[in-house]
Amino acid sequence: xxxxxxxxxxxxESFRSxxxxxxxxxxxxxxxxxxxxxxxxxxxxxxxxGEIHGTHVGKLWRxxxxxxxxxxxxxxxxx
Numbered sequence: 093x094x095x096x097x098x099x100x101x102x103x104x105e106s107f108r109s110x111x112x113x114x115x116x117x118x119x120x121x122x123x124x125x126x127x128x129x130x131x132x133x134x135x136x137x138x139x140x141x142g143e144i145h146g147t148h149v150g151k152l153w154r155x156x157x158x159x160x161x162x163x164x165x166x167x168x169x170x171x
Contacts, residue, residue, distance in 0.1 A: 124155035
């Protein structure tokens, strides 16, 4: 039997009850690397070194677009 998925507004209300006002979707390594136009293995290596912020979810890396944007901004400022 299929379950109904709560509407987005109901989900947003439940996030607010935990103090979360907005949830930023996570990008996988392939998506994040394509935004930066680098190879996904290079991105993962940078995340392991702490050069760029990434999160392990199980064995997979996940990245926030805002973290990638912050990293790009820092790179521009350094040059």
